[in-house]
């Protein structure tokens with residue numbers, strides 16, 4: 001019984017807990033990254049000509065969390081991913097990954113460092129099988145934290161294990177055009193997992209999925225987190241995200257308008273206004 005435990009604590013325990021709480025608040029308030037922050041984005045700005053797609057955006061992602069990254073159409077979600085993953089250099093601001101400044105580091109280098117993403121528009125190799133698509137994405141010499149992959153020998157074995165993990169175990173020899181929409185998303189996830197990421201950015205995984213498919217993909221993302229991955233998941237709204245995410249950052253016109261638990265976001269007035277009464 002927790003109250004009994006608290007009542008039974010002696011003064012030194014209480015003092016120690018208070019000190020830990022103090023240390024935490026100092027960490028959170030300091031300019032340096034908290035020890036468990038995998039990703040720290042500060043003042044990120046991306047302009048395309050006269051259009052500011054991302055506007056002085058700051059947020060951080062803690063190790064092992066699933067963060068929701070939410071915003072209406074054209075809010076700048078994919079552009080933020082593109083700047084973090086090295087696809088576009090930001091106009092201003094910085095990106096820190098695992099304590100290192102990686103602002104403007106190119107995409108292939110970010111993959112080597114353990115950062116992976118899925119694309120909103122799937123981009124499999126159309127003339128290759130599901131298995132080959134995953135095998136070709138494998139990065140040599142990574143250790144693999146995903147259960148069942150560590151220490152496994154051949155490329156084929158690793159790739160088929162990844163296919164199995166994402167629910168494509170019975171479709172190895174099919175080509176992408178034989179897959180339903182949900183299967184293509186799973187393949188996109190499989191190709192990202194083949195790079196053995198620590199942090200996975202997932203761009204709108206639930207778009208076009210039925211209710212049961214949303215639940216199934218959310219379950220898969222949750223399993224991946226349990227196996228040690230940190231995730232940032234984009235969606236237009238809370239659909240599919242509410243039970244999955246620990247925390248959300250909401251943006252509009254490239255700027256952050258809210259941050260907090262899913263419940264806090266749902267009842268946030270600015271967020272409700274951004275969605276003009278529609279579903280948050």
Ligand SMILES: Nc1ncnc2c1ncn2[C@@H]1O[C@H](COP(=O)(O)OP(=O)(O)OP(=O)(O)O)[C@@H](O)[C@H]1O
Nearest residue numbers: 048053071072073074075076077078079080120236
């Ligand atoms: N390469 C580019 N060149 C010019 N403008 C761009 C480019 N990429 C994005 N934009 C513009 O930047 C803004 C943000 O786009 P972005 O794709 O990041 O939004 P999003 O939040 O991902 O939207 P969606 O929910 O529709 O995917 C939009 O106005 C878009 O037209």
Ligand SMILES: [Mg+2]
Nearest residue numbers: 077078079120
């Ligand atoms: Mg997008």
